Structure formats: C-alpha cells, structure tokens
Amino acid sequence: MIRRQLLTGGAVMGASALAAPAIAQTAPEIRWRLASSFPRSLDTIWGAGERVAQRVAALTDGKFQIRAFPAGELVPGLQVADAVQNGTVECAHTASYYFVGKDPTFAFDATLPFGLNTRQMNAWMQEGGGREALRQFFAGYNIVSIPAGNTGAQMGGWFRREIKSVQDLSGLKMRIAGLAGNVMQKLGVVPQQIAGGDIYPALEKGTVDAAEWIGPYDDEKLGFNRVAPYYYFPGWWEGCLNLSLYVNQAKYDELPKLYKEVLESACHDATLTSIAKYDVQNPAALKRLIAAGTQLRAFPRDVMGAAYKASFELYDEIAAQNATFKKIYEGWREFRDTEYGWFRVTEHTFDQFVYAMYGQEAQQRR
CATH class of the missing domain: 3.40.190.10 (Periplasmic binding protein-like II)
Known part of the structure; x- marks a missing residue:
C-alpha cells in the first residue's frame, strides 16, 4: 500500500517537474517592433504604447519582446498604418482618426465629434459591439486593432x-x-x-x-x-480619444493563443493606466498654465x-x-x-x- 502510494506520488511529482519545462519550451521567443505616432517626450500618450511592450515582456517572462520606437525613428508618425499594413513593422501605437483620409470609417476606432465620453467608448468597444463592428473593416487593411489607451476628454x-x-x-x-x-x-x-x-x-x-x-x-x-x-x-471633437495597437494580421495570426491573450491584457492595462495618469496630471498642469498667464x-x-x-x-x-x-x-x-x-x-x-x-x-x- 505504502509502496503504491510512493509510486503514485512519485509519478505525480515527476509529471509536475516535467510540466514547467515542457510549457516553457513550447512558448516561442518572438521579437516585434512597434512604431508609435507619438514623440517620446510625451510620456503619457507615448507611454501607453511603451506600457504595452513592458507588460507583454513581463507576462511572458521575456519570451515575447516588443521594442517601441517613437514617431519618426522607423516611420513618420502619420504613416504607421501603412507600415503595419505592408508588414514593414509588426505593430504600431496610434490614433485611428489620423487615417480618415483613407476612409472616414477609421474615426470610429478613435473618436467622433460630439460622440462618446471615455466610459461610453470603453463600453462600446468592450461590451457594446464596437470591436466586432470594426473587425471586418480593419481586416481590409490587413490590421488587427486593439484598444490600448485613452486620453479622456480633451481641451479645445x-x-x-x-x-x-x-x-x-x-x-x-x-x-x-x-x-x-x-x-x-x-x-x-x-x-x-x-x-x-x-x-x-x-x-x-x-x-x-x-x-x-x-x-x-x-x-x-x-x-x-x-x-x-x-x-x-471643451474639445467637443474629442469627448475622449481611444488609442489603438495596430497589429499586422499575418503576424497576429502566427501568435500562440497565450500570446494573443497577453496582448489583450497588456492593452487593457495600458488603457486603464493612461486614463489614470491623465486624470492625475492634467489638473496640476492646468493650474500651472493659468499661473503662467x-x-x-x-x-x-x-x-x-x-x-x-x-x-x-x-x-x-x-x-x-x-x-x-x-x-x-x-x-x-x-x-x-x-x-x-x-x-x-x-x-x-x-x-x-x-x-x-x-x-x-x-x-x-x-
């Protein structure tokens, strides 16, 4: 009886010991480049894209690395959609309304004048069918778009x-x-x-x-x-501004399911963090600006x-x-x-x- 228990326990211990390395071995090492539409000096809006990269690395124990580049280092800030579509870079962090010249439909992924506020936009995207409505549109550009940041209501x-x-x-x-x-x-x-x-x-x-x-x-x-x-x-044209992580469709499709979930989680985190940062930083900055004239x-x-x-x-x-x-x-x-x-x-x-x-x-x- 004891021998049988020891053997059973040993088998369980053996399986546990093998499981972690086996899982680790199945997680591929991936290196991506992220082209941002924003300069590094704007630590909050640029920082949302950087936050995505940091969280992805942390959640995969460094297996999935995304290196973020500010506007102009890889491609000009207003050309990142083309770069993702063509596969010049694997992903980008941007605001979709920069590309309404291609198609006005891009605006829905960012904001419309006299549209949704921050919470309403988040609700539409996450639970109100917004992402589903936009999925086919972005597929036509070889892009998967994931909400990844929000500025809140803006000034005029x-x-x-x-x-x-x-x-x-x-x-x-x-x-x-x-x-x-x-x-x-x-x-x-x-x-x-x-x-x-x-x-x-x-x-x-x-x-x-x-x-x-x-x-x-x-x-x-x-x-x-x-x-x-x-x-x-107020900035009536931006009751909020949803920022997006654009991912090349083919590169996204190559990701293991775990890494896709990690991307989603990292983008959620970037959205919450950016809203919180702006809500903390803007009041003090407005006071300083008024004091300066x-x-x-x-x-x-x-x-x-x-x-x-x-x-x-x-x-x-x-x-x-x-x-x-x-x-x-x-x-x-x-x-x-x-x-x-x-x-x-x-x-x-x-x-x-x-x-x-x-x-x-x-x-x-x-």
Missing part, C-alpha cells in the same frame, strides 16, 4: 486670437485631426493635419493660427502657451451649436456615400443614444450637483 486647443463668435473662425488656419477638421471646414476654418512634434514651430511661425493637441499636461510639455495666449475648452476660455455657445449641427450633417453626408461608414454609424448612434439616456439620469445629475456644491464652497473659502 490654443488660439493666437480670441474667438467670440462663429464669424471669428472664418479663414482661421488650425491644426486639427480627424473628422473634426471636416466639421471646422464647414464653419470656415482651414484645417491642417500636422504631427504632434511639428505643431509648435507651425504655431510659432504663424503657419497656423490655432492648434489642438490633447490637454494641459501634454500641451504644457510642448510649450504651446508660449506661442498662443488663449486656451479653449494662459487665458482660459470657453467656446461661445453659438460656436458649439454650429459645430454640433455641422457634425451630424457631415455624418449623414458620409453615410450617404460610404456603406461601411453607414452600417457602423447606425449601430454607433443607437448605442450613443442609449448611453446618453442612462448617463443623463445618473452620472450627469451627480456630477452637476457635486460640481455646483464644490463651486459654492470654493467661493466661500476665498
């Missing part, structure tokens, strides 16, 4: 002169990305698509009269307050109203010509309407009350 950008009405937008040259450029064009603006690292000199030289980027923390790092005095809010301004109501009207006119125009856009837009808008109804009842009511009370308390403390 830096202006060299004050905006008091819609008429003040006429002829204004503005760096602005995605479909927001098309909306602004309807309001008389001349939109410019310029990579992040090139915005400052364009604003300084007057090549553009205004520029939007992200928010106080990143904008302060790029020094926009030194060349434009007026800082507008930045003139904080809200967009006039007529500008907001005209932009809202122009945005949904634009979507209807695109949908009438682009069947893929139309299909995704119809589902997206239905989801948005449902979310708005719910958030108005709970989130908005709570936020509106506590912010009003905070304002009263702050006034009393002065």
Whole structure:
C-alpha cells in the first residue's frame, strides 16, 4: 500500500517537474517592433504604447519582446498604418482618426465629434459591439486593432486670437485631426493635419493660427502657451480619444493563443493606466498654465451649436456615400443614444450637483 502510494506520488511529482519545462519550451521567443505616432517626450500618450511592450515582456517572462520606437525613428508618425499594413513593422501605437483620409470609417476606432465620453467608448468597444463592428473593416487593411489607451476628454486647443463668435473662425488656419477638421471646414476654418512634434514651430511661425493637441499636461510639455495666449475648452471633437495597437494580421495570426491573450491584457492595462495618469496630471498642469498667464476660455455657445449641427450633417453626408461608414454609424448612434439616456439620469445629475456644491464652497473659502 505504502509502496503504491510512493509510486503514485512519485509519478505525480515527476509529471509536475516535467510540466514547467515542457510549457516553457513550447512558448516561442518572438521579437516585434512597434512604431508609435507619438514623440517620446510625451510620456503619457507615448507611454501607453511603451506600457504595452513592458507588460507583454513581463507576462511572458521575456519570451515575447516588443521594442517601441517613437514617431519618426522607423516611420513618420502619420504613416504607421501603412507600415503595419505592408508588414514593414509588426505593430504600431496610434490614433485611428489620423487615417480618415483613407476612409472616414477609421474615426470610429478613435473618436467622433460630439460622440462618446471615455466610459461610453470603453463600453462600446468592450461590451457594446464596437470591436466586432470594426473587425471586418480593419481586416481590409490587413490590421488587427486593439484598444490600448485613452486620453479622456480633451481641451479645445490654443488660439493666437480670441474667438467670440462663429464669424471669428472664418479663414482661421488650425491644426486639427480627424473628422473634426471636416466639421471646422464647414464653419470656415482651414484645417491642417500636422504631427504632434511639428505643431509648435507651425504655431510659432504663424503657419497656423490655432492648434489642438490633447490637454494641459501634454500641451504644457510642448510649450504651446508660449506661442498662443488663449486656451479653449471643451474639445467637443474629442469627448475622449481611444488609442489603438495596430497589429499586422499575418503576424497576429502566427501568435500562440497565450500570446494573443497577453496582448489583450497588456492593452487593457495600458488603457486603464493612461486614463489614470491623465486624470492625475492634467489638473496640476492646468493650474500651472493659468499661473503662467494662459487665458482660459470657453467656446461661445453659438460656436458649439454650429459645430454640433455641422457634425451630424457631415455624418449623414458620409453615410450617404460610404456603406461601411453607414452600417457602423447606425449601430454607433443607437448605442450613443442609449448611453446618453442612462448617463443623463445618473452620472450627469451627480456630477452637476457635486460640481455646483464644490463651486459654492470654493467661493466661500476665498
């Protein structure tokens, strides 16, 4: 009996001893390159892509390594989609609205003017059918897209002169990305698509009269307050900005199932971390900018109203010509309407009350 138990125990111990090396041997060593659309100096938005690489290595005990390169080192920041599609690099970290010139449908993977906020976007992507709706679209570009970061709601950008009405937008040259450029064009603006690292000199030289980027923390790092005095809010074109890891379809298909799960986990982590970092860093940065002389301004109501009207006119125009856009837009808008109804009842009511009370308390403390 004892002998049988010892033999059985020995067999179990033997199997356990062999299992770990056997599993380790089946995990291949893989080396990828990641081309980012963002400069290394912007540690939060660039850092989301770097975070993906770090987590992938940590979760595979170094077997799966991704080396991240900032914009311009491997390919220009606005050409990373082509690089992934063609297999020049295995993956990229980017914002999909940079590529609306190829097809406006790219915008859904990033943000639409007057669209979803951060939580709503996450809900649509993860549980509301967003990724499923976009999967076939990206397959046409030989790309697998995975949400990998979010900036939260953004600011409305830096202006060299004050905006008091819609008429003040006429002829204004503005760096602005995605479909927001098309909306602004309807309001008389001349939109410019310029990579992040090139915005400052364009604003300084007057090549553009205004520029939007992200928010106080990143904008302060790029020094926009030194060349434009007026800082507008809100960035109605970016109630959030979903960032994406683009993976070459063939390279993705070659991955073991475990590594695909690791990629998903790392991208989830990057999203949560980037939101948290921006929520911590932006308030302090905004205070510093105002203390240094930045003139904080809200967009006039007529500008907001005209932009809202122009945005949904634009979507209807695109949908009438682009069947893929139309299909995704119809589902997206239905989801948005449902979310708005719910958030108005709970989130908005709570936020509106506590912010009003905070304002009263702050006034009393002065």
